Amino acid sequence: MDRLDNPPAICLTGLKKRYGTGDAAVDALKGVDMTIWPGEVVGLVGPSGSGKSTLLKCLGAVIEPTAGRMELAGEVIYDDAWKIPDLRALRRDRIGFVFQAPYLIPFLDVTDNVALLPMLAGQDNAAARKRALELLTALDVRHRAGAQVSQLSGGEQQRVAIARSLANHAPVILADEPTAPLDSERALTVVRILNDLARQYRTAIIVVTHDEKIIPTFKRIYHIRDGRTHEEAGEGRAI
Amino acid sequence: MINLAGRDVLHGWGKFLFTGIGLGLLIGATLTMAGVFRGMVDDGQVLIDNSGADLWVVQQGTLGPYAEPSSIRDDAWRGIAGIQGVAETGNAAYLTIQMAHAGKDTRVMIVGIEVDRPETGGRPGAPPYLTAGRPILQGHYEAIADERTGLALGERVKIRRHDYTVVGLTRRMVSSSGDPMIFVPLKDAQEIQFLKDNDALVNERARTAANPAFNRPGIPGLLEAAQASVSQARSVNTVLVRLAPGADAEAVAGEIQRWKRLTAYTKAQMEDILVAKLIATSAKQIGMFLVILAIVTAAIVAFIIYTMTLAKVREIAVLKLIGAKNRIIAGMILQQALALGVIGFLVGRIAAGLWGPAFPKYVLLLPQDALSGFAIVMTICALASSVAIRAALAIDPAEAIGG
Known part of the structure; x- marks a missing residue:
């Protein structure tokens, strides 16, 4: 990790999120501190209702925190209020998403599912498709480039979804239970891919998971319970 | 940029086409109603033109x-x-x-x-x-x-x-x-x-002969003259x-x-009588039908587009999450609504052209009516899509994340 040369990919300080007001208020996050460096793959684990999804949504600039501070690759994006006017552009250009289900666009073929993101960012079609094919090659699904999403297996769809999350060179990828629908072998393959990509592209990846099979592979794990996180070292088991 | 609307239509082209055909039959019925009205006006016009007259002298x-x-x-x-x-x-x-x-x-x-x-x-x-x-x-x-x-x-x-x-x-x-x-x-x-028919004539002659006003012994020929005038x-x-x-x-x-x-009417006055007076009630009737059909068409298009949009909630949420602007999502829905309108109009125009001649009365499908109909269909589709666009823009990108 080049921690001395580069700012953290993600740095959260005292991040809070409250739903509702008055007696109905629920504090989903009660002051989360988190630092993740470029090239790291970090696990975020916790029971249902612990605040994992809320934290992911705050990190993804999908919901607004109530208080605290968020930095993304050294830039303050939230400090008791959003500091970035165009959150959609922030998500498009600087945050990649991988979901439990791949959620690919069913009416686009594999290449265009990946190329869509750079196209949304303003790249021309040829350059966007070239980038998509590079990523599909890196993720070993190049041979399915022209296929429809419905023709892919679950594992292939998840690889395409990962390729899409990397399409705009995002410094951060948020992966929400990416291995949940996969068997052990495919789940470990996905984690290996995420680790390879993190190393190759210097991308910080947060993997929200319940999956006991993959938890031992993380070098660092954030446990979240009752809206608070605590960090512990993982086994970092080789895959 | 990829044309998302086009890709979505191509992906589910069968469903889209059948929906368009269904809508087209409704549009065809609307165009036919307009054609029936035009036919009525044309019938009146033809009646005037074919008579070869410049004036009509009447009682x-x-x-x-x-x-x-x-x-x-x-x-x-x-x-x-x-x-x-x-x-x-x-x-x-x-x-x-x-x-x-x-x-x-x-x-x-x-x-x-x-x-x-x-x-x-x-x-x-x-x-x-x-x-x-x-x-x-x-x-x-x-x-x-x-x-x-x-x-x-x-x-x-x-x-x-x-x-x-x-x-x-x-x-x-x-x-x-x-x-x-x-x-x-x-x-x-x-x-x-x-x-009158023969029986009626015989009866009428007997009645006239029995009438002392026409059968006067002192005025020979009066009865014959009276009866001749009745039978001529x-x-x-x-x-x-x-x-x-x-x-x-x-x-x-x-x-x-x-x-x-006597009363004499010019061509313009006769046109006014035939078009403005004789078919006025029918024209209003058809006009009401056209308005109702337009409203029904709008409601159906709105419902179809709304349903199609709701079927893509997850995809729209993902698009918003990965940074697609509202205008891209709105454009996708609007383009699909307009495409549906184009298919519907083409099917409707063809259908009206096919079944029009089978109508007992003349159905006149004028090109300018078709153009107006096309503009109205497109406007209806655009307006109807606004309901779906509102729904799409209200979709929370967080729905893609779940939790």
Whole structure:
């Protein structure tokens, strides 16, 4: 990790999120501190209702925190209020998403599912498709480039979804239970891919998971319970 | 940038196409309704144009001869022909009857025309062209029929008491109600219209003979004269007037009204009677139908697009999450709504063109109506898509993450 040369990919300080007001208020996050460096793959684990999804949504600039501070690759994006006017552009250009289900666009073929993101960012079609094919090659699904999403297996769809999350060179990828629908072998393959990509592209990846099979592979794990996180070292088991 | 709307349509083209066809049939029904209205107007226009007249002279104070009954003496033309500006006159009698032919009843308009000058195209009222056969040459029992009557050249057809030989065929000669015309000599038409049947005549003669006012011993010949007047048909519905070149229709009509105690209508006035008065109620009826069909179409398009959009909630949430701008999502929905409108309109126009001729009344599909219809369909689709666009823009990108 080049921690001395580069700012953290993600740095959260005292991040809070409250739903509702008055007696109905629920504090989903009660002051989360988190630092993740470029090239790291970090696990975020916790029971249902612990605040994992809320934290992911705050990190993804999908919901607004109530208080605290968020930095993304050294830039303050939230400090008791959003500091970035165009959150959609922030998500498009600087945050990649991988979901439990791949959620690919069913009416686009594999290449265009990946190329869509750079196209949304303003790249021309040829350059966007070239980038998509590079990523599909890196993720070993190049041979399915022209296929429809419905023709892919679950594992292939998840690889395409990962390729899409990397399409705009995002410094951060948020992966929400990416291995949940996969068997052990495919789940470990996905984690290996995420680790390879993190190393190759210097991308910080947060993997929200319940999956006991993959938890031992993380070098660092954030446990979240009752809206608070605590960090512990993982086994970092080789895959 | 990828055309998301196009890709989505191509992905589910079968469903989209069938939806468009369904919508198209509705649009086809709407276009046909408009065509029915245009057909009614055109029937009226054709009736005026084909009569070859510039003025219609009718019974005073009536809207005859098409919109109201009118009866004038068949020698009224003599006085009219002498008025300056009048080039030619022609008596005409009109009567709509139910005619039995080929085992079914057909509603036709019998038109009595003067047949004394066939070599010059006939007097006003005669059909301006024939598609087969020849003009009426005899004073009795010959007929020229519109092709829609189903009559063939040389066929004999019974109209009331007499058989008529079809000597000529013509086309697009219809009444203001769209009934095909059969032209017969004026005398025959007068008999058909005004003469009673034999039993009625016998009864009428007996009644007249029993009336002391007509059967006076001191005045020989009175009873015969009275009975002759009853048994003679000396009335026509209108005198059609063709004006001399350069004559002012309004002025000539004014002269006729002033000196002959009759009412004369110009072409423009007759158009107003036929279009504005005679079919006014039907036009309002059709107009109401068109409005309702437009509202139903809008509601259906809105519902279809809304349902199609709700079926893509997850995809739209993902698009928003990965940074697609609202205008891209709105554009996708709008383009799909417009594409649906284009398919619907094309299907509707083709359907209306196919089933229009099968309608019993004339259905006239005008290009300008099709263009207006297209613009209205596109506007309806665009407006209807706004409901779905609102729903799409309200989709929370967090739905893609779940939790």
